[in-house]
Amino acid sequence: MIEDANPELKGFFPSMVNAIIPKDRSEYNKQEAKKSIVALCYIIAGLRNKFVNQFKTEVGLYLVASGATWEAIDTLSSIGYSACAKTVMDYQKKIQLNHITKIEDHFLEKGDCLHIYNIDDYHDIHEKRRPDTVTTSTAKHFSTCVAKPVMECFAVPIVFNGVSVHNPNNVEAPRICWTT
Template identity: 75%
Template sequence: MYSKNTGPCSINNCTIPTNRFRIITELAYEKCQKKNMLELYPYLHIGQQLCHSHYCKIIEVDRGQRKSNKKLKKKIVEPTELIDNSNNNTDTVFSSNVKIMTKVLYEQQRRKCADLELDPIKFKNMIEDANPQLKGFFNYMVNTIIPKERSAHNQNEAKKSIVGLCYLIAGLRNKFVNQHKLEVGLYLMASGATWESIDTISTLGYSACAKTVEEYRKKIQKEHVTKIEKHFMENKNILHIYNIDDYHSIHEVRRPDTVSTSLAKHFATCVAKPVNEFPSVPLVFNGIFIHNPLNVEAPRICCSIG
């Protein structure tokens, strides 16, 4: 059983009332030497006792400072806080780039009426040319999402998905950046998807709603007629070779329902190829009307072939 230190305090004229005393050990004496406390108290020796207050002032004079310095060092080198700070900076830059990209894609769709760009290289050049602050953003997305272990072909194919992802992110930030969603919805509608299925996919954020897609389809149809008329008005003096491919597909439904008993498809493909080297054929040439009232004359064709 250890004996209790009962004093007295070895400091001259110590009048501190206490019953707590500490003995000066070899380690405590070395601390005094390192801190130059023996210059103030040269009469202290190993084995003497000090009251608790003088022991803290002489032996452990820098104890509070050592604890605060230790906490400060620990706080500085703590990896989690360094990671958090870097993440905050990364999040800020990423958020800023998404905001800028959304504005660029909005300008491309709503102001410039540009077509949807799905080629990764052209898309990257488009956003970087529109705003130099986006330089490196597309590459950052690619390096973050696509693993380096993939083959070059698979990486190039995955970059196309990154382009679609950029359009989806911009659409989430601004609902009017919906060019990509409209094209997806238009493809679904052309593939025979029902309005309910398109609305379901729209809820997931991958497509526009069916009503918006239908309005977009009617707009394309109306603008297409205008474009065709404008083209022929501007190029009426150039020869055009016009080809019509009329397609019919009528199949019987094996299990007809109360709605339909057959499935018929009909569409016509019209192709007009301009020939810039030749002028257009006049409607009346040498007093002869260009249209043959007899339509197709087999004897003339046979004579020409023979």
């Protein structure tokens, strides 16, 4: 496809594959290495290409998830490999706000059916192990919430002391979307 658009690039990718991937690798490892070469090509193209910003944002999100400092992300941004730390932070806030809206919309749209709501609350079992002179590790709190609509079943009418236990306004997003 690229070679059709620009005939000067004919043979470019195969020559990169031959230069980077050793011949004695297994077929599986060669296929995985080709994916890395494609990512490398995106990085090279993205050094001056505004259309590869999403890739840079994803690199920034990966760095944040990996525990990289804001300074490290900004350093990689200055050489063109990642979005800057502020862009990554703004993108995370946008995802968070969109999540709350999606939760509200879901329960407004599917409020007349039974929902199985499951909270797996893993208290402080995931840790970042970066010992320093003061602490040996930092425990993290982790929980997962899943709401599964059962479309074939209406909401269960439960009345206790003459009062319905269901919220007439349906499920309010702030009750299940915790922001920090």
